[in-house]
Amino acid sequence: MRAVVLTVSDRVSAGEAIDASGPAAAALLEGFGFSASVEVVPDGVESVAGFLRGAVAEGVPLVVTTGGTGFAPRDVTPEATRLVIERPAPGLVEAMRSATFGSNPHGMLSRGEAGIIKSTLIVNLPGSVRGVEESLGVIGPALSHGVALLLSDETKH
Numbered sequence: 001m002r003a004v005v006l007t008v009s010d011r012v013s014a015g016e017a018i019d020a021s022g023p024a025a026a027a028l029l030e031g032f033g034f035s036a037s038v039e040v041v042p043d044g045v046e047s048v049a050g051f052l053r054g055a056v057a058e059g060v061p062l063v064v065t066t067g068g069t070g071f072a073p074r075d076v077t078p079e080a081t082r083l084v085i086e087r088p089a090p091g092l093v094e095a096m097r098s099a100t101f102g103s104n105p106h107g108m109l110s111r112g113e114a115g116i117i118k119s120t121l122i123v124n125l126p127g128s129v130r131g132v133e134e135s136l137g138v139i140g141p142a143l144s145h146g147v148a149l150l151l152s153d154e155t156k157h
Helices: 021-031 045-057 077-084 090-100 129-151
Strands: 002-008 035-041 062-066 114-117 120-125
Touching: 002 021, 002 045, 021 035, 021 062, 021 129, 035 045, 045 062, 045 077, 045 120, 062 129, 077 114, 077 120, 090 114, 090 120, 090 129, 120 129
Parallel strands: 002 035, 002 062, 062 120
Antiparallel strands: 114 120
């Protein structure tokens, strides 16, 4: 199954920083059976929402974002995601946040969202490599099953 990792970062998109979280997410997703590529856009509701809409139009089954989920003024990835999704998938973000309680005090600051539009699952991850590893470590085993359900004939369930 195909997956796209979208790194959301002004600095990475401007060539001022090297993306570490996107490649980390892609490598982890490949371990869960996905063929993953990494793309980069600057922070911003329109840049993120536009990319997500394009991925849906291309039929990408899984889009995982990294970055833009915190409290900084330009952290608007969750807002962009909410504009695009049709059905929320709150269990994914609840599982990711709850897994960090007690081990990473900043985990509760993540405002990430997850949801479905057509046959695409979109999941927001934090922008740090540690946040990506912790989050995908929790939800990764369920992603291929969730995506398979999205791609299946709904009348059989």
